[in-house]
Each structure stands twice: as structure tokens, then as C-alpha cells.
Amino acid sequence: xxxxxxxxxxxxxxxxxxxxxxxxxxxxxxxxxxxxxxxxxxxxxxxxxxxxxxxxxxxxxxxxxxxxxxxxxxxxxxxxxxxxxxxxxxxxxxxxxxxxxxxxxxxxxxxxxxxxxxxxxxxxxxxxxxxxxxxxxxxxxxxxxx
Amino acid sequence: xxxxxxxxxxxxxxxxxxxxxxxxxxxxxxxxxxxxxxxxxxxxxxxxxxxxxxxxxxxxxxxxxxxxxxxxxxxxxxxxxxxxxxxxxxxxxxxxxxxxxxxxxxxxxxxxxxxxxxxxxxxxxxxxxxxxxxxxxxxxxxxxxxxxxxxxxxxxxxxxxxxxxxxxxxxxxxxxxxxxxxxxxxxxxxxxxxxxxxxxxxxxxxxxxxxxxxxxxxxxxxxxxxxxxxxxxxxxxxxxxxxxxxxxxxxxxxxxxxxxxxxxxxxxxxxxxxxxxxxxxxxxxxxxxxxxxxxxxxxxxxxxxxxxxxxxxxxxxxxxxxxxxxxxxxxxxxxxxxxxxxxxxxxxxxxxxxxxxxxxxxxxxxxxxxxxxxxxxxxxxxxxxxxxxxxxxxxxxxxxxxxxxxxxxxxxxxxxxxxxxxxxxxxxxxxxxxxxxxxx
Numbered sequence: 001x002x003x004x005x006x007x008x009x010x011x012x013x014x015x016x017x018x019x020x021x022x023x024x025x026x027x028x029x030x031x032x033x034x035x036x037x038x039x040x041x042x043x044x045x046x047x048x049x050x051x052x053x054x055x056x057x058x059x060x061x062x063x064x065x066x067x068x069x070x071x072x073x074x075x076x077x078x079x080x081x082x083x084x085x086x087x088x089x090x091x092x093x094x095x096x097x098x099x100x101x102x103x104x105x106x107x108x109x110x111x112x113x114x115x116x117x118x119x120x121x122x123x124x125x126x127x128x129x130x131x132x133x134x135x136x137x138x139x140x141x142x143x144x145x146x
Numbered sequence: 147x148x149x150x151x152x153x154x155x156x157x158x159x160x161x162x163x164x165x166x167x168x169x170x171x172x173x174x175x176x177x178x179x180x181x182x183x184x185x186x187x188x189x190x191x192x193x194x195x196x197x198x199x200x201x202x203x204x205x206x207x208x209x210x211x212x213x214x215x216x217x218x219x220x221x222x223x224x225x226x227x228x229x230x231x232x233x234x235x236x237x238x239x240x241x242x243x244x245x246x247x248x249x250x251x252x253x254x255x256x257x258x259x260x261x262x263x264x265x266x267x268x269x270x271x272x273x274x275x276x277x278x279x280x281x282x283x284x285x286x287x288x289x290x291x292x293x294x295x296x297x298x299x300x301x302x303x304x305x306x307x308x309x310x311x312x313x314x315x316x317x318x319x320x321x322x323x324x325x326x327x328x329x330x331x332x333x334x335x336x337x338x339x340x341x342x343x344x345x346x347x348x349x350x351x352x353x354x355x356x357x358x359x360x361x362x363x364x365x366x367x368x369x370x371x372x373x374x375x376x377x378x379x380x381x382x383x384x385x386x387x388x389x390x391x392x393x394x395x396x397x398x399x400x401x402x403x404x405x406x407x408x409x410x411x412x413x414x415x416x417x418x419x420x421x422x423x424x425x426x427x428x429x430x431x432x433x434x435x436x437x438x439x440x441x442x443x444x445x446x447x448x449x450x451x452x453x454x455x456x457x458x459x460x461x462x463x464x465x466x467x468x469x470x471x472x473x474x475x476x477x478x479x480x481x482x483x484x485x486x487x488x489x490x491x492x493x494x495x496x497x498x499x500x501x502x503x504x505x506x507x508x509x510x511x512x513x514x515x516x517x518x519x520x521x522x523x524x525x526x527x528x529x530x531x532x533x534x535x536x537x538x539x540x541x542x543x544x545x546x547x548x549x550x551x552x553x554x555x556x557x558x559x560x561x562x563x564x565x566x567x568x569x570x571x572x573x574x575x576x577x578x579x580x581x582x583x584x585x586x
Contacts, residue, residue: 004524008579040550
């Protein structure tokens with residue numbers, strides 16, 4: 001696999017087009033806007049929690065950016081819907097650790113699911129923020145909602 | 147190896163491009179079958195040995211303080227420092243050496259003008275500086291295409307004085323005309339600031355025509371020129387243009403970082419309050435007052451970037467040796483080749499002057515359906531160093547409905563083969579990202 005194919009894995013290119021979760025969210029408990037001034041990528045991510053504030057019922061987002069940032073938001077949407085809040089925040093930490101790995105190690109697919117496709121991004125220091133954009137927005141939105 | 151050197155007959159003036167490339171250590175033969183193509187000279191240019199050697203020669207033989215003390219060493223250092231100033235004055239067509247003020251870079255130079263005007267507006271600088279003072283309701287005319295370095299300092303002036311920023315709107319290609327600018331001039335116009343060449347669109351502005359129009363319609367206005375993308379690439383005659391102030395950077399014209407130039411007409415520089423104050427700028431100082439020297443010394447507070455100034459002068463002499471008309475012709479040919487090549491690629495659009503229209507040696511493109519950072523990543527993998535992003539020109543990108551663009555830019559060492567590689571790689575971007583070859 002060439003360097004470029006390692007970065008732009010098929011699953012990333014597919015999600016960049018499919019953009020799961022792209023749209024408004026009725027009855028959202030909180031929203032958070034993230035902006036990356038170096039490239040202009042931005043996202044507004046909304047979350048809806050259950051009555052006990054312990055589970056993420058739904059995630060949706062609206063944004064504009066590169067394929068890495070948009071695919072990451074799409075994968076995040078699939079992974080987070082229905083997940084207990086504590087587990088979701090733990091997953092975000094795992095994702096961050098993988099992106100800081102500089103390409104070292106083997107990410108745990110059982111934990112990260114499709115998000116392991118972003119392991120290749122960790123070798124491109126200028127693109128890590130692209131992949132993290134929606135995840136940082138999720139952490140902030142959940143903190144506001146709880 | 148025959149046929150592998152398609153650039154063998156390319157020339158800049160009298161010199162073959164291969165010979166020119168040998169002047170630049172960055173292009174020393176790497177042994178790579180496909181060496182990296184450096185197409186980001188509009189951001190920072192590579193430096194020839196002549197520049198590196200000039201700095202080193204000064205540092206090894208003549209390093210000493212300038213304009214201070216009385217030793218012979220200081221005298222030699224000061225002489226070289228001032229000879230560098232004279233070289234730059236000749237290079238840009240200043241009427242007098244002292245119209246060249248050293249700055250850190252063009253951003254710094256533009257801030258020196260803007261902050262000096264803000265100080266004058268607050269009453270600093272006395273009667274001499276009153277000519278610069280702005281009042282609430284005065285107008286500062288800027289084009290929408292300006293680099294943030296020629297926008298943010300004026301925003302600050304407006305905030306401090308109550309003056310108003312007035313935009314010259316750009317068209318759907320990011321271009322504007324002398325008529326567009328004339329249309330917004332009023333009796334309240336006090337400053338007109340614009341770039342001779344846009345760092346995004348490559349539009350070449352007829353500076354002398356703009357200045358003549360401003361003098362006719364708004365004679366009270368100062369004209370400030372951002373010459374960052376023109377001085378390194380084409381013949382420039384600042385006195386002939388009749389601009390009041392101009393700014394450019396060393397590192398874009400084959401020279402060092404940390405050095406730039408503020409040009410100003412001598413009578414204006416002598417009256418403008420220095421934005422930074424300190425040692426070597428004064429005639430007489432008491433505990434609570436100071437009188438400043440004439441230009442340029444009034445602006446050059448503290449220890450100066452002497453080896454950088456000497457390196458920049460070497461860069462000016464290097465370019466003069468090639469001839470700026472020849473440099474411009476070489477880079478214009480690069481732009482023409484790229485623009486023509488891109489015209490045949492579905493889904494890739496040229497920002498700025500279209501095919502058949504004059505433009506400088508830099509070309510920005512938008513690829514339908516692919517973000518500029520993804521384009522840049524693809525080109526990087528193909529061995530092409532380009533710039534992606536908003537190029538410090540967010541208002542221009544917003545006016546064009548774009549977030550970011552991808553820019554390739556040339557200098558004396560850039561080859562036609564590199565232009566072709568850029569075009570060829572652009573032709574593959576959309577299919578890599580799973581888009582059709584038709585327009586989106």
C-alpha cells in the first residue's frame with residue numbers, strides 16, 4: 001500500500017461521501033462548534049442524551065472540510081449512537097491516543113471499530129486535527145448536555 | 147539519459163535554466179529519479195549560493211555594530227550595511243537611498259506605516275505628523291483581495307481613529323479594475339492600499355494608472371503598495387509609480403528571512419512617527435522627551451539585521467544580473483503553461499485571470515468536490531510542494547465562495563517540466579477521490 005493509500009483508506013473515502021449524521025438534530029440537548037483556522041474546516045455537532053443523561057441517543061452534525069474531517073464525523077456518528085456516555089468518552093480517548101501514535105502499534109479493532117481506518121492519519125502531523133475535529137466537538141457537546 | 151532533460155533549452159535571459167538551478171544548493175542533484183518540484187516560491191523562495199556566501203562573508207570578516215561607536219570595524223560594518231541599502235534603492239527605483247527602511251518583513255513594514263498613522267492621529271509627532279492624522283468618518287480604501295498583512299493593520303487604524311474601511315469589490319474570478327477602485331473614491335478617502343500582484347489570483351495591477359486615478363480623484367489620499375509578489379518577480383519602479391509607501395519581504399526574493407523593506411517618499415518618512423522607538427533613532431533625548439532623526443534611522447530602533455540586509459542586497463544583484471524583464475518573462479511562461487494545461491482538466495477551475503489574460507507566475511486552482519487540503523496531500527505524495535489553504539486572504543476566498551485553494555508558484559529556477567507535472571497530477575486528483583472526470 002502506498003503512503004497515500006494508507007492515509008486515504010477506502011473506508012475513509014466512502015464515509016467522506018456518505019457523511020452519516022450530516023444534518024440537523026431535532027430536540028438536541030446541546031451543540032458545539034469547532035473550527036480549525038489553519039485549513040478552515042468547521043463543524044457544529046449536536047447530541048441528544050437519554051432521560052438519565054447516561055446514554056447518547058443520537059448524534060448529528062453539519063460541517064465543511066476535507067475528506068479526513070468529514071469521514072471522521074461520519075464514522076463517529078455510527079460509533080456513538082446508542083453508546084453509554086462514559087464508554088463514548090473512553091472511545092474518544094482511545095481515538096486520540098491512536099492519532100498521537102505516529103503510526104506505531106496496532107489499534108484495537110474491537111474497541112475502535114471502523115475508526116481504526118484513521119490509524120494512517122497519525123503519520124501526517126498536519127492532518128491529525130482534521131481527524132480530531134468532530135471528536136473534540138462531541139466531547140464538548142456531551143459536557144454541555146450532562 | 148537523452149530525453150530526460152526536457153528543460154535543457156529553457157533560458158532566463160541569457161542563462162540556461164540548468165545553470166541557474168546549479169546556483170541553488172537546494173536543487174543540488176539528489177540522485178532521485180524524480181526530484182521534488184518546489185512550487186511554493188510565492189510563500190518562501192530558495193536561496194542561491196551568492197546570497198548564502200554574502201551573509202557568511204560579512205559574518206566572517208566584517209561583523210561589528212552599525213551606526214554606533216567610532217572603531218574602524220564599526221565603520222566597515224556600517225559601510226556594508228549602507229551599501230546594501232543603496233543596492234535595494236536601485237533595485238526598486240527609489241529616488242534616494244534613505245527612502246529604504248529595513249523592516250523584519252513586509253508585514254512589519256505595513257504595520258510601521260499603519261501604526262505611524264494611528265500615532266499621528268493621536269497627536270504624536272507634532273505638526274509634521276498632522277498630515278497623516280485620520281478623523282472619524284475618513285475612509286481607508288482596500289481591495290477584497292488583500293493579504294491579511296495589508297488588511298489587519300488598517301483594521302487597527304480604523305479602530306483607533308474612527309476611520310472606515312471601504313472595500314473595492316472583486317469579480318467572480320477575484321479580479322478588480324482601476325474603474326472599480328475609482329468608483330469608491332470620495333473626498334473622505336485618505337488611504338488607498340492594494341497589492342501590485344495578488345498572492346492568490348496572480349492579477350497584475352497597473353500601479354501607475356491606479357496612482358494617477360487616485361491623484362486626480364482623491365489628491366488627499368496616501369497610496370500604500372504591497373509589493374511582496376512583484377518586487378521579487380518583475381521590474382518595479384516605485385518612484386516612477388509615484389506611490390507614497392511600499393512594502394516587500396526578503397525571503398520571497400531569494401534573500402534571507404527576518405529582513406524586509408519599507409519604502410516611502412523621503413518627505414513622508416521624515417514626518418511619520420516611528421512605530422517602534424529606541425536606540426539609534428534619535429538626535430536629542432531628555433528624561434521626558436525625544437527628537438527623532440530623519441529617515442531611515444528614525445525607524446531602525448535597536449540592533450539591526452545586518453547580515454540579512456547584506457544577503458538581501460546580494461539577492462537583488464543576483465536578480466539584476468539575470469534582468470527582471472527576463473525573470474518576468476520566464477515566470478509568465480510558467481503561468482501560461484499551467485493555465486492552458488488546467489483548461490483541459492474537467493472539474494478543475496483557475497482562480498484569477500483566465501486563459502489569454504495577463505497574470506503573474508503563480509496559479510491557484512479549485513478542484514470541484516475535493517477540499518484543497520486533500521488536493522495538497524495528493525500533490526505532496528506526487529513530489530510537488532505547493533501551498534494549500536486560504537493564503538492569508540479569507541475575505542477574497544469568501545467572496546469567491548471558496549474555503550481554500552491550491553497554489554503553484556514559480557521563480558527563476560522553476561522549469562516547464564515542473565509546470566507539466568503539476569498539471570498532470572491535478573488531472574488525477576478527482577479520480578483518486580472517487581469523482582468522475584466530468585465537472586461536479
